Amino acid sequence: MPGTQDAVAPEKTREQVMAEREAKKLAKQAKKQNKPQSPATPATPAAPATKIITEVVQTTITTKLTTTTTTKAQEKLDSLAIKTVPPTVANGNDAEAGEKSREQIKADRGAKKAAKKAGKGAGAKVEDTTQRLSDLKESDKAPAKAAPPATENDLEKKKPALSKAERRAIQEAQRAAKTQGQAKKPQPAGKAPPTAAPKEPKRESVSPTKAATSSSPSKCPASTPSGECRVKLFNHLVCAKEDSQFINDPLVHPSIARLGVQYAKRTVVGSNARCIAFLHALRQVVHDFETPAKKEFGRSLDAAVKHHVDHLHKCRPLAVSVSNAYKQFKNQLTQLPADIPETELKELLGHFIDTYIENQIGKAAQAISGFLQEKITDGDVLLTFACSSLIQFICEEAKRRKVAFRVIVVDSRPGCEGQEMLRRLHAYGIPCTYVLINAVGYVMAEATKVLLGAHALLANGYVMARTGTAQVALVANAHNVPVLVCCETHKFSERFQTDAIVYNELSDPNQLVRGDKCQLNNWKAKGKLMPLNLNYDITPPELVSAVVTEVAILPCTSVPVILRIKPDIGY
Amino acid sequence: MREQPLKEVTQLIHAIKVGLVEGSYSITNKTLDIFKYIIMSKSWQNADALMQIVRGQCKILQAALPQETVTSNIARRILKLTREEFDLLHAKVQHFADDSQASLSLHKLVTQTSESNVSVDYSVPQQGLREALLDHLQEVETELETSSENICVQAEEHIHSSEIILTLGHSRSVENFLKRAIKKRQFLTIIVAECAPACRGHNLAASLAAEKNVEIVVIPDAAIFAMMSRVNKVIIGTHSVLANGGLRAACGAYTVALAAKHYSVPVIVLAPMYKLSPLHLCEQDAFNMVGCAEDVIPYDSIPAREAKVYSPMFDYVPPELVTLFISNTGGHAPSYVYRLLTELYHPEDLEI
Numbered sequence: 034m035p036g037t038q039d040a041v042a043p044e045k046t047r048e049q050v051m052a053e054r055e056a057k058k059l060a061k062q063a064k065k066q067n068k069p070q071s072p073a074t075p076a077t078p079a080a081p082a083t084k085i086i087t088e089v090v091q092t093t094i095t096t097k098l099t100t101t102t103t104t105k106a107q108e109k110l111d112s113l114a115i116k117t118v119p120p121t122v123a124n125g126n127d128a129e130a131g132e133k134s135r136e137q138i139k140a141d142r143g144a145k146k147a148a149k150k151a152g153k154g155a156g157a158k159v160e161d162t163t164q165r166l167s168d169l170k171e172s173d174k175a176p177a178k179a180a181p182p183a184t185e186n187d188l189e190k191k192k193p194a195l196s197k198a199e200r201r202a203i204q205e206a207q208r209a210a211k212t213q214g215q216a217k218k219p220q221p222a223g224k225a226p227p228t229a230a231p232k233e234p235k236r237e238s239v240s241p242t243k244a245a246t247s248s249s250p251s252k253c254p255a256s257t258p259s260g261e262c263r264v265k266l267f268n269h270l271v272c273a274k275e276d277s278q279f280i281n282d283p284l285v286h287p288s289i290a291r292l293g294v295q296y297a298k299r300t301v302v303g304s305n306a307r308c309i310a311f312l313h314a315l316r317q318v319v320h321d322f323e324t325p326a327k328k329e330f331g332r333s334l335d336a337a338v339k340h341h342v343d344h345l346h347k348c349r350p351l352a353v354s355v356s357n358a359y360k361q362f363k364n365q366l367t368q369l370p371a372d373i374p375e376t377e378l379k380e381l382l383g384h385f386i387d388t389y390i391e392n393q394i395g396k397a398a399q400a401i402s403g404f405l406q407e408k409i410t411d412g413d414v415l416l417t418f419a420c421s422s423l424i425q426f427i428c429e430e431a432k433r434r435k436v437a438f439r440v441i442v443v444d445s446r447p448g449c450e451g452q453e454m455l456r457r458l459h460a461y462g463i464p465c466t467y468v469l470i471n472a473v474g475y476v477m478a479e480a481t482k483v484l485l486g487a488h489a490l491l492a493n494g495y496v497m498a499r500t501g502t503a504q505v506a507l508v509a510n511a512h513n514v515p516v517l518v519c520c521e522t523h524k525f526s527e528r529f530q531t532d533a534i535v536y537n538e539l540s541d542p543n544q545l546v547r548g549d550k551c552q553l554n555n556w557k558a559k560g561k562l563m564p565l566n567l568n569y570d571i572t573p574p575e576l577v578s579a580v581v582t583e584v585a586i587l588p589c590t591s592v593p594v595i596l597r598i599k600p601d602i603g604y
Numbered sequence: 605m606r607e608q609p610l611k612e613v614t615q616l617i618h619a620i621k622v623g624l625v626e627g628s629y630s631i632t633n634k635t636l637d638i639f640k641y642i643i644m645s646k647s648w649q650n651a652d653a654l655m656q657i658v659r660g661q662c663k664i665l666q667a668a669l670p671q672e673t674v675t676s677n678i679a680r681r682i683l684k685l686t687r688e689e690f691d692l693l694h695a696k697v698q699h700f701a702d703d704s705q706a707s708l709s710l711h712k713l714v715t716q717t718s719e720s721n722v723s724v725d726y727s728v729p730q731q732g733l734r735e736a737l738l739d740h741l742q743e744v745e746t747e748l749e750t751s752s753e754n755i756c757v758q759a760e761e762h763i764h765s766s767e768i769i770l771t772l773g774h775s776r777s778v779e780n781f782l783k784r785a786i787k788k789r790q791f792l793t794i795i796v797a798e799c800a801p802a803c804r805g806h807n808l809a810a811s812l813a814a815e816k817n818v819e820i821v822v823i824p825d826a827a828i829f830a831m832m833s834r835v836n837k838v839i840i841g842t843h844s845v846l847a848n849g850g851l852r853a854a855c856g857a858y859t860v861a862l863a864a865k866h867y868s869v870p871v872i873v874l875a876p877m878y879k880l881s882p883l884h885l886c887e888q889d890a891f892n893m894v895g896c897a898e899d900v901i902p903y904d905s906i907p908a909r910e911a912k913v914y915s916p917m918f919d920y921v922p923p924e925l926v927t928l929f930i931s932n933t934g935g936h937a938p939s940y941v942y943r944l945l946t947e948l949y950h951p952e953d954l955e956i
Contacts, residue, residue, distance in 0.1 A: 264821050265793070266834060442911075445826035446800045455907040466912040469800050469900055471825045471856030475888065475916040501826030507862050533830035545822060547803055552810035553822060562813035564822040570830035 264565050270539050271350070282344060288317040289341040293348035299540070302450075304488050304524055305394055305422050308354035311345070312386045315362065319382045330378055331369045338362070350538055353489035353497070353526040361389060393523035398423055400583035401519050402430045405484070408517070413438040414481045416514070418470075418498075418505045420450035421486025423519045425457050432461050439463065441480055445470040445501045447544035447566060470501045473508045483509040485572075487520040492596060493529045494574035494589035496520070500533075500567045506576040515578040518589075522582050525596055530571055538568035607660030612638045617668045627776055628843070632674045632748060632878050635665070636741075639682045643737050651690040651733060652726040658682050662956050671893055671917070673844045673852075673881040676956060680882070680949040681744060687950055689736045690726055697730075747932070751876040752780055754932035759785040762872060762930070766791040767836045770828070770869075773799035773854045774808040775841020777874040781930075782839070786815045793819045795835065797828050799856050801899030801915060825856055832863040838871045842921075844881045845873070847945055849923030849938030852891055855916050861925035870927040877931050882945050882954045888920035 282290070292314045295301040301310045318341060324330045342359050345351060351359070365385050369378055401423060409415070409431045415438060417424050428440060440463055444451025451467065458465050468476050483505060489497040496502065496518050506516045530536055545564035546553045556562045574589035584595060609617075616634050619625045625634055639658060648654040662679035669675060755777055763769070763785040769792060771778050786792055794812060798805035809822045823831055832838075838860060842853040851857060851873060864871045885891050897903075897913040923938035930936075936944060 265819065446798070446803075446824050452901060452905065452907065455901075455911055459907040459910055465907070465910070466914070467901055467907070468914045468916075469825070471800060471859060471919075472914055472916045474858040474919055475855070475892065475914060478889075499826075500824070500830055503829040504826060504859050504863065507829060507866060508859060511862055532833045534834065537830075545798065545824060547806075551803070552806040556813075556822075559810060560813040560816075560820075561818060562809055562820045562822070565827065566824065567827045567830055570827065 264563050266534055267537070267539060267565065269535075270537055284337075284340055285344045286314070286318045286321060286341060288314040289344060293345050296345060296349040299349075303420070303422055304352050304354045304486075305521075307352045308358050308523070309390055309394060311355045312358055312390055315341075315358075316383050316386045319379055319386075322379070324375060329371075330375050331366045335363060335366050338366075353528075354524050357523050357526070358389060358393075362386070393521060397521035397523065397583035398426050401521065401581050402427045404581050404586055405517070405519070406430060406434060408482065409436055409438055411437045412481075414441060414479050415439070416441040416443060416473075416477065416480035416483045416505070416509070417454065418443045418451070418485055418502050419445070419448065420454040420457075421519070423521070424484050424486050425454060427484065427519065428458055428463055429461050432463050439465065441466040441468065441476050443468055443470055443473050443476070443501070443505055448499070448540075450499070470504060473505055474512075477508050477512045477514060480509070480512075480514050483514055483516045485516065485518045487518050487524060488569055489524045489526045489528075490518075490520050490580060490589070490592050491530050491571075492525075492527050492593050493531070494592050495530055496572040496574075496577060496580075496589065497526075497530070497569050498572065500570045503533075503570045503572040503576065506572045510576050516576060517586075518572075518577050518580045520580055520582060522584060522595055522599055525592055527596060533567065533570040537570075540566040540568055542566050607664060609664045610638070610642070610661060612641060613661050613664055617665065620669055620672065628672075628674050628879060629748075629752065629776060629876075631672055632678055635675045635678045636745060636748065639678065640738070640741055640745075643682075643734065643741065650727050650729045651686050655683055655686055655726065658686075659956050666956070671843075671891075673883065674878055677844075677878055677881055677949075679956060680953045681878075682741075683953040683956075684948070684950040685737060685740050685744070686733075687724075687726075689733060689740060690730055691724065693730050693733055693736060694724065694728075748876075748878065751878070751932035752777060755874055755876060755930055756780050756784040758930055758935070760788050763789055763792070763837070765789045766793075768793040768795065768834055770795040770797065770831065770835040770838045770860070770864075771808070772797045772805065772828075772840050772856055772860050773802075774804035775854075775874065777876065778839055778841045779808055779811055781874055782812055783815060786812070786818045790817055791819075792817075793821065795821045795823055795831055797823055797825050797856065797860065799854060800825055825859070828856075828860055829863045829866075832867045832869060835864070835867070835869050838864045838869055840871070840873055842873050842875050842879060843918060844879045844883075845875045845929065845941060846886075847882050847884045847942060848886060849926065849929075849941040850886060851921035851926060852885070852888075852918050853921055855919050857921050858919040858925075861921045865925050871925060872928050872930060873926055874930050877933060877944070877948065880931075880941065880945055880948060882949055886920070886922070888916075888918065891918060891920075893917045 285293070292301070292310055295310065296307065301307055315338065318338060319334065322334050322337060324333055338359075342351070345355070362382075362385070365382065369381070373381075405427050409427075413436070415428070417440060431438060440458055442451045442455050442458070442465055444454075444467065446469070455465055455467050466476060466479075485496070485498060485502050485505065487496050487498045487502075491497055496506075498518075509516045528536070542556075542564040544566055546556070553562070553564055556564060577589045579586050580589055580592075582595065584599070587595070616625070616638060619634075620631060625631055638661070642648075642657055642661065643654065648657055658679055662676055665672075665675040665679075759781050767789070769782070769785075771782070771794065782792075782794060786794075796805045796809045796812075805822060809820050812818065813820045821831075840853060840857055840860065842851045842857070844852045846852060851861075853873075861871050863869075883891075893916070895915045895917050897915045900913050900915045901908045901911070923941075926938045928935050929938065929941070931944075
């Protein structure tokens with residue numbers, strides 16, 4: 034990538050500056066209280082510099098300090114032969130008003146990245162591995178601590194409802210982002226050799242289009258500022274962030290911003306819940322969307338939604354169900370008729386979203402439940418793992434049919450989602466047994482069927498689900514108990530995966546620590562001790578007797594067939 | 605007539621029940637001390653009386669602590685010792701030691717059958733039996749003391765550098781074994797499954813993390829299968845080894861062994877000889893116990909009122925899931941355990 038960026042850099046930055054200036058003019062009137070903010074902060078190479086800058090923001094010292102660091106950084110940049118970074122950006126500080134918060138976030142983010150890189154680089158040369166680790170930790174902490182106050186500042190400023198001018202500024206920026214996104218498209222073909230590797234991260238963070246051009250949702254970003262998982266096997270995965278630092282992105286619709294926080298804090302969990310919440314937020318976005326002047330509704334909405342989805346992805350990697358819904362929505366956007374007024378188009382989209390929820394989630398659940406009701410008979414003992422809205426629905430339906438059955442809920446630390454399942458089933462008066470996952474062998478002998486929910490079904494027939502699902506299936510298999518995975522087709526994914534390590538999500542490792550007396554307390558100080566909190570695991574198809582979908586009860590290996598014959602979930 | 609427990613025995617039972625004495629090693633050690641005391645006491649006059657006392661106390665221990673098989677194991681060792689020493693002394697007195705005891709030639713083995721059926725009368729008082737027993741007991745004690753060390757020294761034979769090892773819960777043998785391995789081998793990664801609800805794996809992880817040059821990863825029990833694909837070896841401790849080579853191990857061991865089997869990862873079980881029990885149990889219902897469920901789900905939560913909650917303590921691991929036993933005498937295949945048992949205990953003592 035570095036080389037390719039080199040090629041278009043001048044154009045990009047010129048465009049960017051133009052967009053910024055336009056935005057500035059408009060926003061200046063609306064916001065006079067804004068302080069100048071150096072856009073060149075990303076170029077600052079190390080953590081101390083970041084600190085200085087955030088302090089500047091907080092204490093509102095004049096530009097002096099900032100400009101000194103900026104010029105220093107600028108010199109360094111120049112010496113690194115980046116001729117494309119226009120000095121106007123650095124000098125135009127005073128006019129930065131409208132772009133301020135956005136720039137600042139970018140700057141913060143960039144600086145963090147730079148700091149991390151710097152820490153890494155320096156450590157590798159000078160100190161040994163252990164020291165490097167501690168360095169990294171420190172340099173990670175510094176910006177993390179510095180960031181929240183700045184965020185609050187911004188929020189305060191931003192809160193007084195988006196003024197017209199501001200909105201214009203946002204749209205202006207979106208347009209800029211879009212044009213750049215288009216300019217970027219043809220690039221990957223000409224992959225030049227990476228000539229200027231060290232300066233690359235800085236350049237990237239200068240670009241305001243980074244968000245718009247970031248990787249596709251199915252891929253995890255290689256490293257983020259707060260990704261500090263130290264387990265070697267999982268270096269490529271991002272750790273859950275403690276607090277979302279993207280809240281104050283002015284381009285993000287409030288409903289999406291809220292959803293982002295809910296994703297990040299795990300208040301909205303479960304494939305279906307996440308998908309429904311996403312679609313509701315999306316409907317709000319569509320409803321509040323204003324087409325910029327001389328733009329096509331469909332395309333500009335597409336760009337805006339893409340930005341929102343990227344924001345959500347940063348908060349927490351998207352669920353397969355969400356990215357499928359998004360793909361569907363995008364597909365719908367491209368098929369919008371051109372000769373209909375905007376309001377009707379919005380209605381059309383709103384209708385599409387409603388039907389998607391109803392068909393893909395609501396009716397699918399009913400269909401799956403219908404299939405399974407034939408399988409649940411008097412005296413059955415169903416074993417299930419953790420919490421699944423679909424399994425809950427099936428159990429409730431069976432209870433309504435007055436089938437005498439009971440449920441064994443298997444659960445695992447640290448999530449203990451099974452307790453929620455237990456609570457819901459208990460509310461329906463279904464007799465339950467509750468065990469932790471290592472006791473699954475103890476209760477498996479009683480079970481007559483194992484019902485499992487899924488996060489996604491992969492194209493090679495593997496089932497991606499909450500960690501522990503594979504273990505339950507394994508033990509069930511050893512006891513010759515049939516394993517039925519319940520999964521709507523909207524969760525089918527075209528990805529192939531053979532282990533749970535390449536692609537996964539990591540939750541907060543501190544969840545493993547139990548109370549103050551736990552030996553894991555303060556694990557960061559105890560040498561190379563690290564808790565690992567994996568989110569998903571992969572169940573191989575040979576452990577699954579059948580997958581129950583709304584289409585039919587199928588073997589796992591039929592996933593690609595479904596993907597092909599059901600083009601409306603296709604891509 | 606029911607045997608009355610000795611004061612020492614009641615004390616030991618109490619100490620174990622309230623958790624003052626923990627771990628198979630210390631329990632074994634304490635039990636051995638009691639039997640040593642019995643042997644030293646003047647309460648018995650002949651081998652038969654001694655064996656009666658040992659059996660009686662062992663039964664009491666067994667009834668009070670059904671989960672602790674090591675107490676019966678050590679009693680069986682004492683019984684076997686008594687028999688051996690008595691036979692030896694008896695033979696010497698009878699002046700045919702050279703004939704029947706000194707050499708077990710093939711000819712003897714073949715022709716022995718009818719002779720050995722002649723039951724020995726242990727009620728005959730035997731001079732010097734007490735001293736001989738105490739001597740021999742010293743050997744047993746040393747064996748017990750060095751068992752952990754003897755297992756440890758085999759670490760190098762089984763672990764190479766940069767290995768990824770998975771273990772479960774907290775076993776002292778495993779802790780020492782791994783510490784030794786960490787000292788001798790570089791770049792090990794040790795994955796510790798925490799073993800909820802007690803989460804004793806945390807203790808092991810914290811203890812191992814004090815060593816250098818090692819990466820310790822603590823995972824919840826649910827992630828065992830997910831991590832197993834990268835694991836080179838599974839090393840676990842066990843509560844006891846059953847006669848068929850199966851394990852009665854901490855809850856969760858079954859899943860670990862199954863997952864290891866699924867990924868064809870060798871499962872190494874560290875079991876000192878005193879954990880070998882001549883019990884033929886091949887399903888967990890035969891020996892399992894359920895612990896306090898408060899840790900699994902808080903008693904005051906709403907669903908806990910209606911739901912049945914189990915917190916079993918043990919898992920049965922069938923012998924086909926175990927690759928190798930490492931005891932203080934070396935490595936053994938699970939199929940060889942029965943043979944070790946016949947060497948360790950007298951067939952007549954299998955039922956106490």
